[in-house]
Amino acid sequence: MSTPVTTWYLEQNAPEELRPAAEPALPGVTVVRAEVPSGVLGRFLYAAVGGDVSWVDRLPWPAEQWQAHLERPGAEVWIAYERGTPAGYIELDAQDEGAVEIAYFGLLPAFRGRGLGGHLLSFGTARAWDLAGRWPGRPETRRVWVHTCSLDGPHALGNYQRRGFRVTHTTVSH
Incomplete structure (x- = not known):
């Protein structure tokens, strides 16, 4: 019998809903x-x-699929560095109807629990709200959304909620 997986869908509907985290107290x-x-x-x-939190859906992608995915208009990848070392990333996906999905977000295991996650999520969410007019034909951002699940890191849902995201619905799969 498999363990049920809970997925939470969260969103913001205005830039003023973002509650930024404090700047990390780390140098560089x-x-x-x-x-x-x-x-x-x-x-x-x-x-x-995602290696230790069950991110597996994209692992079978061939190199050409990765490249084509990241070359799409409206796709942006932002990388957090600590003193020149990659610490984590956030991938934004500008969609139709003024929505921007935070497609992927997280930190490498060695950088978790140090105050970087809230900062990177705040930065990426602010950028998502600022995507209006950045891409040809891109409407003004009216919604930023994300989903996380019980297989993700234990602090993921709380971080989204502390940044002002509200749960819109939840699913459970077996």
Whole structure:
């Protein structure tokens, strides 16, 4: 018998709903956009962040699929660094009807529990609200959404809620 997996869907409907985390008290923390789409980098980040929390759906993707996915208009990857070392990332996906999904977000295991997650999520969410007009034909952002599940890190849901995301619905799969 498999363990049920709970998935929470969360959203914000206005930029004012974002409650930013405090700046991390660590020296040398920066967040930089990966401006050159790189499937190799995308796969590295996905595997490094999600390896211990059951991120498996994209692992079978061939290199060409990774590259094509990250070259799509409206896709952005932002990487958090601590003193030059990649610490985590957030992947944004601008969608139709003014929605932006936080498709993936997380920290490499060695960087968790140090105050970086709230900062990176705050940065990425603010960027999601700022996507209006950044891509040809992109409408103003009216909704930023994300989903997380009981297989993700134990602090994921709480971090989203502390940043102002509200649960819209929950599913349980067996």
